[in-house]
Amino acid sequence: MKINESAAGLKFRKFNRFYTNVLGFLNEHIYDSPFSLTETRILFEIYNTPNCTAKDLQDKLVLDRGYVSRMLKQFEKEDLIYKEKSKADARHHYIYVTETGKTIYKKLEKKANEQVELMLKEIDDEKQHKLATAMEEIEAILSQSLSSKTSGISIRDYYLSDDIHLLIEKQRQFYAEAHGWDNTFLAYLHETFDAEIEKIWIAESGGKFAGCVGLVKQDKKTVQLRWFLVDAAFRGRGLGTQLLEHLVTYSREMKFERIYLWTVSSMAEARPLYEKFGFRLSEVKEETSLWGQHLTEERWDLELS
Structure with missing residues (x-):
């Protein structure tokens, strides 16, 4: 039986509220650290993006330019990142993680893995497989839907x-x-x-x-x-x-x-x-x-x- 649109919408919003609570488990002072979820994502992108720029962070994370600028200044102050001028265009700066930043990032990554394991601890192997499959399906369906609507304004x-x-x-x-x-x-x-x-x-x-x-x-x-x-x-x-x-x-x-x-x-x-x-x-x-x-x-x- 096909679920009508309004019923599907209600189920979607219900799941969204539930998953927001799941994310809340990792949010704010994430992994018992002083970093918020957004700050951790910024550090993640800098660590994993070659020649990362502030514009890359704005676009990929859909963040306000002013907010990104403030976070980068704070990260520089804490010796987590450093900037280098582009040799091709002096107007652009590339952002890199310092040795201190790498150490903190690896600790956050380790803690993230531990918290995921904690969430899966009480779930048996069969249900873990079912959960992973469902997540992959959700990602595939929504990615296709969103990519087909990227031109929508x-x-x-x-x-x-x-x-x-x-x-x-x-x-x-x-x-x-x-x-x-x-x-x-x-x-x-x-x-x-x-x-x-x-x-x-x-x-x-x-x-x-x-x-x-x-x-x-x-x-x-x-x-x-x-x-x-x-x-x-x-x-x-x-x-x-x-x-x-x-x-x-x-x-x-x-x-x-x-x-x-x-x-x-x-x-x-x-x-x-x-x-x-x-x-x-x-x-x-x-x-x-x-x-x-x-x-x-x-x-x-x-x-x-």
């Missing part, structure tokens, strides 16, 4: 405080790397989130940030488009169009009469998309020194009424 229209920190960092990183804007832009970014936020849309894929856009309310009739960004890994897939569709549709439903945005003339790649949705250039300011560059600001407006 979801967009949510709510945000948490951690999302604001991530959006600020993503914006800072993009404009620093792509346009050379300096740290004065970071202070400006923080100020923009002090406004009356109407809505923020965040796009994600496989738990990773893919893009965002937001609305700031100016008055009952007018909203400002802000924080429009598509991550480099997701460009060329129509995500920018999807984000703006959500924003414009919402603005019409809420009976706003005008959406406007400020950009700079050097960001020409966004112009066709703004024009596609009916935005028109309405104001151009004189070139000025801004965020470490000479920039010409532009205002674009979309009339909804």
